[in-house]
Amino acid sequence: MSHTIAPILGEATIQELRESVRGQVITPGDASYGEACQIWNGAYQDRRPAVVVQCAGAADVIAAVGFARSHGLPIAVRGGGHSVAGFSTCDDGIMIDLSPMRGVDVDPVSRRAVVGGGAVWADVDHETQVHGLATTGGLVSSTGVAGFTLGGGIGWTMRKFGLACDNLVAADVVTADGQIVHASESENADLLWGLRGGGGNFGIVTRFEFGLHPLGPVIYAGAVFYPAEDAFDLLRAFRAWSAGAPDEVTALVNLTSAPPLPVIPEEWHGRKVVALVAASSGPVDEGPALFGGITDVAEPIADVLGPMPYKFLQTLLDPLWPSGIHAYFKATNLARLDDQLVDRLCKAHQTAPGPQCEIHVHQMGGAVARVGAGASAFPERSMPFVLNAVTGWHDPAARSAHTDWARAVIGAASEASTGRAYVNFLGDAGAAQSSYSEDAYTRLVALKDKYDPTNVFRLNQNIEPSMAGS
Numbered sequence: 001m002s003h004t005i006a007p008i009l010g011e012a013t014i015q016e017l018r019e020s021v022r023g024q025v026i027t028p029g030d031a032s033y034g035e036a037c038q039i040w041n042g043a044y045q046d047r048r049p050a051v052v053v054q055c056a057g058a059a060d061v062i063a064a065v066g067f068a069r070s071h072g073l074p075i076a077v078r079g080g081g082h083s084v085a086g087f088s089t090c091d092d093g094i095m096i097d098l099s100p101m102r103g104v105d106v107d108p109v110s111r112r113a114v115v116g117g118g119a120v121w122a123d124v125d126h127e128t129q130v131h132g133l134a135t136t137g138g139l140v141s142s143t144g145v146a147g148f149t150l151g152g153g154i155g156w157t158m159r160k161f162g163l164a165c166d167n168l169v170a171a172d173v174v175t176a177d178g179q180i181v182h183a184s185e186s187e188n189a190d191l192l193w194g195l196r197g198g199g200g201n202f203g204i205v206t207r208f209e210f211g212l213h214p215l216g217p218v219i220y221a222g223a224v225f226y227p228a229e230d231a232f233d234l235l236r237a238f239r240a241w242s243a244g245a246p247d248e249v250t251a252l253v254n255l256t257s258a259p260p261l262p263v264i265p266e267e268w269h270g271r272k273v274v275a276l277v278a279a280s281s282g283p284v285d286e287g288p289a290l291f292g293g294i295t296d297v298a299e300p301i302a303d304v305l306g307p308m309p310y311k312f313l314q315t316l317l318d319p320l321w322p323s324g325i326h327a328y329f330k331a332t333n334l335a336r337l338d339d340q341l342v343d344r345l346c347k348a349h350q351t352a353p354g355p356q357c358e359i360h361v362h363q364m365g366g367a368v369a370r371v372g373a374g375a376s377a378f379p380e381r382s383m384p385f386v387l388n389a390v391t392g393w394h395d396p397a398a399r400s401a402h403t404d405w406a407r408a409v410i411g412a413a414s415e416a417s418t419g420r421a422y423v424n425f426l427g428d429a430g431a432a433q434s435s436y437s438e439d440a441y442t443r444l445v446a447l448k449d450k451y452d453p454t455n456v457f458r459l460n461q462n463i464e465p466s467m468a469g470s
């Protein structure tokens with residue numbers, strides 16, 4: 001791996017940048033450069049930005065955007081660094097890294113949290129749970145609040161509290177022209193609309209404000225594992241159960257290989273299994289009744305569904321998806337989970353090329369579906385399920401086997417798909433237009449024209465401004 005210094009950035013130019021920010025400016029000559037360039041997805045570990053600016057605050061973000069524009073550098077914005085498509089790093093551009101901006105301030109009276117643009121969900125859970133409060137966050141605690149929320153935000157409490165973006169009440173955004181714009185229901189409401197699902201297209205969010213809800217510290221949650229041959233029955237039971245499940249529960253079925261966890265009998269480690277993973281935000285003692293009719297569909301291999309601290313649930317999957325693993329996801333929204341699709345998913349599960357190939361069927365509905373179709377940029381609300389083919393591998397040579405498999409899984413669902421997809425679950429760029437409805441996309445382009453007419457922020461599921469290049 002070569003660390004080339006882009007010739008456009010001489011030492012004097014870098015010095016000028018160093019003097020204009022409080023945070024660190026890191027270039028290829030610095031010892032910390034290799035680490036500073038890394039994002040979660042190891043498939044992008046060879047990307048070499050010309051410079052990384054680790055921002056200490058909004059003023060640094062403004063300075064970095066101004067510097068990038070005056071030197072014609074592409075901008076990669078890094079929040080939590082979990083972009084599956086590798087959007088938060090780049091070659092020969094500037095990485096504007098908000099990871100030092102991880103502050104979380106909770107007001108338990110108004111039930112609001114103010115969260116820095118580089119925070120991860122572990123930061124939010126840590127501060128909010130002290131007050132017995134929570135908002136919808138990710139299934140892996142190291143995922144960034146920023147990219148997660150701006151794309152939508154699917155999590156364990158979404159059917160009760162809504163998506164992460166539904167809980168976003170305000171934000172401060174550094175726009176392409178270096179202004180800080182405050183977005184809320186009463187100020188720049190069009191921008192708030194776009195931040196709720198339109199991704200990082202409109203600027204860099206330095207500060208998020210979320211609504212919070214009482215939850216925990218202990219909730220009823222966990223997973224039940226079954227042999228893979230029970231996947232067909234479990235998915236059918238899941239479909240029937242989901243239709244009548246209360247908002248308190250959010251569940252997914254995962255067709256996977258058994259991880260080497262102590263709770264799973266050793267003879268099952270590495271073998272193909274299917275798991276029901278679920279959480280309830282309702283009273284703990286009502287938990288067992290909520291899952292009646294589904295958990296008894298077959299004889300489990302391991303049953304770890306029960307009372308557990310919410311913070312523990314939020315970190316349960318972390319060890320399975322460590323930083324540096326190579327990854328590719330592909331997803332689609334499902335209009336239905338019919339028997340033909342269930343059969344195809346079970347067959348695809350058997351052809352998975354590695355142990356970290358997972359087929360997730362997320363239960364949607366509840367509070368997610370009750371937000372009006374055009375009320376936020378998040379493109380679709382009525383789908384009962386979201387299908388996500390999640391793959392991870394370590395040997396770079398295994399890439400095409402994994403991406404081909406994920407694409408085949410989603411291809412097999414084409415007849416049951418709504419035709420839309422959740423942008424945060426897509427490992428390929430260039431998917432914005434097909435992910436949003438026509439109406440939402442037209443509105444998003446108008447917003448892009450207003451806030452970023454020359455497409456300064458384009459390393460994302462890009463909404464191209466209509467005036468770009470004109």
Ligand SMILES: Cc1cc2nc3c(=O)[nH]c(=O)nc-3n(C[C@H](O)[C@H](O)[C@H](O)COP(=O)(O)OP(=O)(O)OC[C@H]3O[C@@H](n4cnc5c(N)ncnc54)[C@H](O)[C@@H]3O)c2cc1C
Nearest residue numbers: 077079080081082083088139144146147148154200205460
């Ligand atoms: C292990 C893993 C688990 C996941 N689990 C879930 C899950 O449970 N539910 C779910 O919905 N999604 C999940 N995702 C997908 C996740 O929502 C997206 O990858 C999301 O973009 C990550 O946000 P981030 O800030 O960490 O990413 P980054 O890589 O930092 O950024 C992602 C995108 O957002 C932009 N961006 C980042 N910070 C800012 C900012 N401050 N202002 C403006 N734009 C910004 C970036 O430029 C980039 O385009 C998961 C991903 C991974 C890798």
